[in-house]
Amino acid sequence: MRRRAALAALSALVLAGSLAACSKNTGTGDGGGNEHHSEQTSAIATDPKDSMGPAAAVKGATTGGTFHYLEESDFEHLDPQRTYIVDAMAVEHLFVRTLTMFKETGDGKVTLVGDLAKTPGKDVKGDCRQWRFTLKSGLRYEDGSPITAADVAYGVARSFSPDMSEGPTYIQSWLTGSDDYNATYKGPYNGGAKVPPGVTVDGDDTITFTFKQPQCDMPFAASMGVTAPVPAAKDTGTKYDLRPFASGPYKIDKYLKGTSLTLVRNKYWDAKTDAVRHAYYDTFVATFGDSDVQQTQRMMASNGDDANATMYENVPAALLPKVLGDPAVKKRMIQGLSPFVSYLAINTQRVTDLKVRQALNYAMDRGAYLQARGGTITGEPATAILSPLTIGYQKYDPYPGGTHGDVAKAKELLGGKKPKLVYAYRNDSKNQPLAAVVKNALERAGFQIVLRPIDKASYYDQIGAKNNPYDLYLNTWGFDWPSAATVLPPLFNGKQIQPKGNKDYSYLNVDDVNAAIATNSAMHADKAAPEWAKLDKTIMTKYAPVVPIIATSNVTLSGTKCKNVVLSHVIGTPVFYNAYLAR
Known part of the structure; x- marks a missing residue:
C-alpha cells in the first residue's frame, strides 16, 4: 500500500503484490503459451542502501568478449530525450543513466531504485507536488568529468524543444500544467534558460521539481530518458542523436547509421554507484539489416559470433515450430x-x-x-x-x-x-x-x-x-x-x-x-x-x-554463449545490462 509520506520514509513500498507475469528464459513447458505464470511484485525501494551499488553479482558470470545484437532496422533515436521506442531504451541502459531506474532480475520482481539519485525521490511536502532528488557522489561521464544536477536540469530543458518532441512528455506537461507544454518555454535552443520552469538546482547534487498539480508517479517518470544528464558544452542539438555523451558503463565508439553501433567500456563508470548494472563484456556491437527470418536462422545455428548474440525481432510464425521442436534451441528462448x-x-x-x-x-x-x-x-x-x-x-x-x-x-x-x-x-x-x-x-x-x-x-x-x-x-x-x-x-x-x-x-x-x-x-x-x-x-x-x-x-532467441539476457516486464523487450558471455 502506498501512503502519502512513504517515499521519504519506507525502505520498500509494495505497490502491487500479485500480478500475472511470465517467467523469463524458461525454455520449459509445452511451448503452448503463457499458462505458467510466476508472481510479479512491483516496489519502490527508498532505503538508500537499495539504490547504492555495486549490484549483486550474477552467479556464474564471466567477464570479457564481444556481445552481439541483431535488429532489422536502426534505432529511431539514441538521444535519450528523444527516445520512446523500447529497442533503443534497452541499449541506452548501457550508456545512459537517469534519475531512477527499474531493477529487474528475471524472477518477476520489479523494483524502482535511484540510478543517478540516492533514492527514487523525496515527496517534499507529502502532497506529490514537489519532488527532490539528490545525486550520488562519484558519478562521472566518459571523459571523467562529474555529472551534476545542472546537467540533469539541462537535459530536461532541451526536451522542451520542438526539435525534441519524439520522447515522453509527462514531466514537461506536469511542470507547465499543460499538454501544450512548450507554448511559451521552448528550451535553450530557442532563447530559454538552461533550467526549465518549475525546476530548481541547489549545488551540484540536488534538483527539485515543482508541479502545479499532484504528480504521484514522478519517481516512475524519472526513469525515462527525459532525466538523462546532458552537459551543455557537449550538446550538439539534433546531431546529439549520433553521439550521446555516456554516463553509463559503456560509451559509443563508432556509430554508422543504418549499419552498426559499437559500444566500448567507459572506464570512469563506478560500479559502486550503480545498483542495477554490470559491465561483464568488453564490447557491445549492434548490427542492422537482417530480417526476423534471417536473425532466427542465425540464432538457431549459433555459429561464430552468433553464439555471443541476441536477436531483437520476434521469431516469425513460420519458424516457431522448428524452434519449439528443437530442445537445444528452445532452451535459449527469451519468452x-x-x-x-x-x-x-x-x-x-x-x-x-x-x-x-x-x-x-x-x-x-x-x-x-x-x-x-x-x-x-x-x-x-x-x-x-x-x-x-x-x-x-x-x-x-x-x-x-x-x-x-x-x-x-x-x-x-x-x-x-x-x-x-x-x-x-x-x-x-x-x-x-x-x-x-x-x-x-x-x-x-x-x-x-x-x-x-x-x-x-x-x-x-x-x-x-x-x-x-x-x-x-x-x-x-x-x-x-x-x-x-x-x-x-x-x-x-x-x-x-x-x-x-x-x-x-x-x-x-x-x-x-x-x-x-x-x-x-x-x-x-x-x-x-x-x-x-x-x-x-x-x-x-x-x-x-x-x-x-x-x-x-x-519470443526471441540468444546464441549458445549469450547468458542472462532478461526479458523486461517494464519495457517489454530483452535487456542486456546483466548479460555475460560464457567463456
Whole structure:
C-alpha cells in the first residue's frame, strides 16, 4: 500500500503484490503459451542502501568478449530525450543513466531504485507536488568529468524543444500544467534558460521539481530518458542523436547509421554507484539489416559470433515450430508476457452505433489471430484494455464470446444490418496476414470489410489524424511504467485530441471518462490502481471504443554463449545490462 509520506520514509513500498507475469528464459513447458505464470511484485525501494551499488553479482558470470545484437532496422533515436521506442531504451541502459531506474532480475520482481539519485525521490511536502532528488557522489561521464544536477536540469530543458518532441512528455506537461507544454518555454535552443520552469538546482547534487498539480508517479517518470544528464558544452542539438555523451558503463565508439553501433567500456563508470548494472563484456556491437527470418536462422545455428548474440525481432510464425521442436534451441528462448496489448481501434467519429461496436467485440476471432502470429506462445487472448502486468489489473470479459468469438450474438446486435467498414493496416509482411484474419472474423458476422493498406512509414501519422477516412485499425500499446496512468489517459482522454498526432485512435471524447482520468491521475498509486481497473471496465462496457485482441508475448532467441539476457516486464523487450558471455 502506498501512503502519502512513504517515499521519504519506507525502505520498500509494495505497490502491487500479485500480478500475472511470465517467467523469463524458461525454455520449459509445452511451448503452448503463457499458462505458467510466476508472481510479479512491483516496489519502490527508498532505503538508500537499495539504490547504492555495486549490484549483486550474477552467479556464474564471466567477464570479457564481444556481445552481439541483431535488429532489422536502426534505432529511431539514441538521444535519450528523444527516445520512446523500447529497442533503443534497452541499449541506452548501457550508456545512459537517469534519475531512477527499474531493477529487474528475471524472477518477476520489479523494483524502482535511484540510478543517478540516492533514492527514487523525496515527496517534499507529502502532497506529490514537489519532488527532490539528490545525486550520488562519484558519478562521472566518459571523459571523467562529474555529472551534476545542472546537467540533469539541462537535459530536461532541451526536451522542451520542438526539435525534441519524439520522447515522453509527462514531466514537461506536469511542470507547465499543460499538454501544450512548450507554448511559451521552448528550451535553450530557442532563447530559454538552461533550467526549465518549475525546476530548481541547489549545488551540484540536488534538483527539485515543482508541479502545479499532484504528480504521484514522478519517481516512475524519472526513469525515462527525459532525466538523462546532458552537459551543455557537449550538446550538439539534433546531431546529439549520433553521439550521446555516456554516463553509463559503456560509451559509443563508432556509430554508422543504418549499419552498426559499437559500444566500448567507459572506464570512469563506478560500479559502486550503480545498483542495477554490470559491465561483464568488453564490447557491445549492434548490427542492422537482417530480417526476423534471417536473425532466427542465425540464432538457431549459433555459429561464430552468433553464439555471443541476441536477436531483437520476434521469431516469425513460420519458424516457431522448428524452434519449439528443437530442445537445444528452445532452451535459449527469451519468452514471456510483455506489457503490450494489441487491439482493434474503432473510430467512434465514424462508427457511432454502440451496438455495432459491441458486435465487433463479439465477432473477433482471437484464436485465429494468435494462430496467424505463431500460436499461443506469442500471446494470450485479451478482453480488457490493460495488460495483466499493470498494477491493479482486473480480469473481466464484457463480451464473452470465447476464444473464437460469438458470431450469433454479433449478428443479433447487428439486427440484419451489414455495416461496411474500412480497415486500415500497416502494409508489411507481419500485418498482411493479420489483416486477412480480422477481415474473415468480422465478415462471418455480416460486416463488409474493405482493406486499406498503408505504408508502414506513415501508418501512425495517418491514423493519428482526427479526420482520417478509416473505421478500424490495429494498434499495440504498452505502459511506460506498470501503471494504467500511462495507458488510459493517452488512449481515451478526449480533451487531448488534436487535428494531428493523436494517440486516442478511437477518438473517444466523453465527459465521464475525461473526468475519471483527471481524478485518477491525481491519486496515489495504491488508491488509483483499482479506480483505473474500474475505468477500464466502464470504457469497454459503456462505450466499446476498441476490441482488445491479445496481450502479446516476446519470443526471441540468444546464441549458445549469450547468458542472462532478461526479458523486461517494464519495457517489454530483452535487456542486456546483466548479460555475460560464457567463456
